[in-house]
Structures are given as structure tokens and as C-alpha cells.
Amino acid sequence: MDTAAGYCGQCGTPAVEADHVACAARLELEPPRYCGRCARRMVVQVLPTGWTARCSVHGSIGTRAG
Numbered sequence: 001m002d003t004a005a006g007y008c009g010q011c012g013t014p015a016v017e018a019d020h021v022a023c024a025a026r027l028e029l030e031p032p033r034y035c036g037r038c039a040r041r042m043v044v045q046v047l048p049t050g051w052t053a054r055c056s057v058h059g060s061i062g063t064r065a066g
Contacts, residue, residue: 007039009061014039035061 008015009032010023031044035055042053042061050065 007034007036009034009036012039012041031064032061 006015007013008020008023010020010026010030012034015036031046031051031053033042033044033053034040035042035058037058038055040055040057042055044051044053050063052063053061055061
């Protein structure tokens with residue numbers, strides 16, 4: 001999980017509110033589902049070669065090639 005982000009990319013709760021060890025482990029295998037800046041649900045496209053994630057407010061959050 002990005003510690004500079006205000007929200008957890010996996011569960012969408014504020015990063016300082018809870019221990020996100022399980023979320024960080026899931027983010028190693030899965031794309032983020034929530035924007036780390038505003039906690040909005042993102043549009044995520046998973047392909048055999050990787051993934052892309054896009055927030056409706058902040059745009060493209062990241063991509064990862066497999």
C-alpha cells in the first residue's frame with residue numbers, strides 16, 4: 001500500500017484508521033480498487049498482460065505489466 005496515500009487502495013478506508021497489512025498483501029497480487037487520494041471506486045481493467053486503474057476524478061492511477 002502506498003503510505004503517502006490518504007486511503008487504502010484495496011478497501012477504501014482512511015490509511016491511518018486501521019492496520020492494512022492484509023490489504024497490502026492483496027495489493028501485491030491484485031490491482032487497487034479504490035483511489036488512494038479520494039477513496040472513489042476506480043474503473044479497473046485486468047488483462048492477461050497486466051492491469052490499468054483509472055479514477056473518475058484523478059485519471060489514470062497506475063498500470064502494471066505482467
